[in-house]
Amino acid sequence: MVRSKQQTTPKPRKALDLWTAPEPRRRRRASALSVVASLIWPLQAAIVASALGGLLTGADVSAWKTGASFIALGALRALLSLLSEQQSDAAAEAVLREARARIVEAEAHRATESPFGGAGSISALASEKLDLLAPYVTRYAPAQARVMVLPIVIFALALWHSWAVAIVLLITGPLIPVFMALVGFAAKEASERQMSEIGTLNDALVDRLSALVDIRLLGARDTVMSEFATQAGDLRQRTMAVLRVAFLSSTVLELFAAIGVAMVAVYVGFSLLGVLEFGTWGTALTPQAGIFLLLLAPEYYQPLRDLSGAWHDKASADAVAKELTEWEAGDTPTLLGAGGPAVAMTGPVDIRLKGCSLANGRALPDMTITQGETIALVGPSGAGKTTTLRLIAGLLMPPTGEVTVAGAPLSSDTADAWRARIGWMPQAPHFLNASLRQNLTLGREGDLDTALEQAAVSQVVAALPQGLNTRLGETGGGLSGGEARRLTLARAIYGAPDVILADEPTADLDAATAQIVTDGLLAQAERGATLIVATHDSQLAARMDRIITIGEAL
The missing domain is CATH 3.40.50.300 (P-loop containing nucleotide triphosphate hydrolases)
Structure with a gap:
């Protein structure tokens, strides 16, 4: 009996993924380099913890070897970070170049006015709005890759030395993405309203400039200026709403990150003083292990902090990708031919x-x-x-x-x-x-x-x-x-x-x-x-x- 393979429908890609698809290799390479660079810090932290712990316990510590090892790893980390930024910048440039070329080519061959909007909306979409895709590629995508790797590695290292510290990280860490998601809904809605208002204001400006002579003849200058002042005020309020959401998400993140680092510091401090005798795997917490955990704790939250800082970039990019999809969906007749110079037709004009x-x-x-x-x-x-x-x-x-x-x-x-x-x-x-x-x-x-x-x-x-x-x-x-x-x-x-x-x-x-x-x-x-x-x-x-x-x- 031969079984037929089940036909599965591919999952539809999101608008943002479609518009940031160019240069996938560069983007993956940039994310991979960013992850590898971030994984060097636990090695540096181990070197520092070993040196400081040795000094506290009277062990023989070579300052030259410690410093050379730390500097070498730091230089490697800086080099990998630089290469990652170069790859992500090149990928972002390719994304903007291809998207802008698609807009210009489509509008150049459009035979009728676009249902998306007037010249102001389309020019704003192809210039200032489109530029908002770049931070998503350069900041959010690498930060997302780091979040998927670095916290897990640090959690495993913390669990190896102290289950109590691992529990602190396990409780405080997931709360950050939860609150980021809640704040993200408001950020996305606010960004979409702001993007729409920018296009509307640009359209209004183009219309008023084309009718400038009539406005002067009719004495409608004050009325037009009043309308622009009202629309500009609305845009300013929407922009401030986006910034409020961005500051709120950063504040929530910093709060939980600070609480988590403080709890780890309190546990390590009291454990080294002998006040707390639990939380490890049968042996007392050593100075080297305590310092190592203290150095790892901030880095556990750092990828989450980076992701939160770029969360607004993703919200803005989502809003732009939605507008790009709406623009592309505006189907209009296409101009016949290439629209360029050509050799004239011969024969009688019939x-x-x-x-x-x-x-x-x-x-x-x-x-x-x-x-x-x-x-x-x-x-x-x-x-x-x-x-x-x-x-x-x-x-x-x-x-x-x-x-x-x-x-x-x-x-x-x-x-x-x-x-x-x-x-x-x-x-x-x-x-x-x-x-x-x-x-x-x-x-x-x-x-x-x-x-x-x-x-x-x-x-x-x-x-x-x-x-x-x-x-x-x-x-x-x-x-x-x-x-x-x-x-x-x-x-x-x-x-x-x-x-x-x-x-x-x-x-x-x-x-x-x-x-x-x-x-x-x-x-x-x-x-x-x-x-x-x-x-x-x-x-x-x-x-x-x-x-x-x-x-x-x-």
């Missing part, structure tokens, strides 16, 4: 959308756009005009249907080559933290002067403090809305792209500026470019070759 739909299930109209056409996408807000542009640009993949460009299906294999033929003009002007020249060219070849002239923005650039070398900031500080919109037009038409996609190019502009932007777009159509605009502007739509209605007709 765009076709067939059977495509939005994420909410609403169907988009089938459309075929040939090279050189000018198309206006119109419809109510939220109908899917911007989404249609993103589908054409390969920034999104439709839940259903197919997008065909230049005779090939738009996919991850063709998206980069297709986007090399596109000029993109977003609805909200946005700039990189670089010079204006870099923002306009984006590393591409083309005639920048012509692009600035066609966008009627040459004089605006000339009036900037450093011209094309001016850094505007991400929101285009120092520019009006119309000027920023014209600069995005110059960026879109730079390099003479075959297709120009413009999202609400004339929104919120005065009539004169809207006319300039419209003329600049139509100038591209005259040279043969395919122009597709999503707009509510009836005058702009009327100047296009065709109008395609998205959603219900206006």
Whole structure:
């Protein structure tokens, strides 16, 4: 009879274990070196106890041999501790590097906003919060390894010399982890609340900075400052709550450690004075054994003290790992292609959308756009005009249907080559933290002067403090809305792209500026470019070759 092997489901790993998984060999090596270094102290304690006990009993003690042995062991212990720290530091660096790379890569390829939060929350997670994983790797993990070995070894040595001392250690030692666990629940909850508040405050700061001009125009400075003061006060209170828990755990630990060491000292002292005659294995406690036990007692509690000191590090790391898991669980569409430079697609610009739909299930109209056409996408807000542009640009993949460009299906294999033929003009002007020249060219070849002239923005650039070398900031500080919109037009038409996609190019502009932007777009159509605009502007739509209605007709 053949028995089938029982299938066992592997135990799911905790979030913290998953995010600190890189460099397992370095971490194990660091813990092992830390344990070996800590085990050297009992040898040093034995040397000191033998020397002092010999002096008390009149035995011949070689000071030179004792000192040399103690110093040699101390140097070895210091070397092993240094190697352990180097290994743990390298492991922590690898953990942070891999986690940060995962965040940056995922956000760079994310086609829509993350459900985890805004840019403030994600940047805080990838920077200051992520750094809290390092103390867990460098402090908590080695301390945990020492706790699992050193107290057992010292307890066995104490039991060999005195069962009474062993009982003291056995009673006081386990109480420390029990109280640490009780305090740990409060520490974990407080740390999670603090992590969440940091992300919320960062999101609020990013939002307010992006709306700084509007805040000034509306005279809402005092209101905004009051809101920030309230949120900062809440964060300060949560931080103090975490610190209170940390101090509480340390106080409890020090109390029990001090009581345990004091009880051992009292027993050893009275035993050596002859007052107590019990607690050993049939013979009186010798001075050497008494001194040895006194030197071992503090080291019995030291790993527990180290673990308690790093307990807050674990609580913070747990909170960060939970947020990292929540961030990773936020599934959003992925940007097609690698998102980098590519050789442009060849062939006529023919765009076709067939059977495509939005994420909410609403169907988009089938459309075929040939090279050189000018198309206006119109419809109510939220109908899917911007989404249609993103589908054409390969920034999104439709839940259903197919997008065909230049005779090939738009996919991850063709998206980069297709986007090399596109000029993109977003609805909200946005700039990189670089010079204006870099923002306009984006590393591409083309005639920048012509692009600035066609966008009627040459004089605006000339009036900037450093011209094309001016850094505007991400929101285009120092520019009006119309000027920023014209600069995005110059960026879109730079390099003479075959297709120009413009999202609400004339929104919120005065009539004169809207006319300039419209003329600049139509100038591209005259040279043969395919122009597709999503707009509510009836005058702009009327100047296009065709109008395609998205959603219900206006």
